[in-house]
Amino acid sequence: AQSVTQPDIHITVSEGASLELRCNYSYGATPYLFWYVQSPGQGLQLLLKYFSGDTLVQGIKGFEAEFKRSQSSFNLRKPSVHWSDAAEYFCAVGARTNAGKSTFGDGTTLTVKP
């Protein structure tokens, strides 16, 4: 079965500081991994995805994530946070054999201090 753990419910960083959001997944085979961002009352926007290949993935809005199979992790990073990055972030895992289903973590709420 697929599962995702986001250990941090809430993170606060100062504007301009670096950011790392943690994600650990559980899946027996090669996972498909995603990071999404959700602003209040909105749908989910895909930041980046990993299906195979290079384990360092670049996404939109200056985000990147690194897939570490040995640690079952897919942490999201950004070198310098902007006030507009304040939102809720979700890590998700899917699989080619599990049609159309992503399993989501509980999310991490990011607050950005001026």
Added chain:
Amino acid sequence: KAGVTQTPRYLIKTRGQQVTLSCSPISGHRSVSWYQQTPGQGLQFLFEYFSETQRNKGNFPGRFSGRQFSNSRSEMNVSTLELGDSALYLCASSLVLGGAGMDEQFFGPGTRLTVL
């Protein structure tokens, strides 16, 4: 290209009623998945349709059902509404070339259902 659209955006119903939500995927996308988002349970997978066939379903009671039309538009229906069905219902579409099981999903803005 237009994104995923969901109608209506907001809905208020009373217990015992039924409701139908609609989702129009991105043009060319043949897979549509539905999710329920609540503060207590987070994002939960309801079901997925591809070429008018349900290929996968989550762990929800039979009151939750869906269908997909030949133009890939999808509807989900919830019968005999309960207070706990109040949630944001999200639809996501995927290209899934060659009938693959999984691909990048594009989400709509959701339908906010409130059950009184």
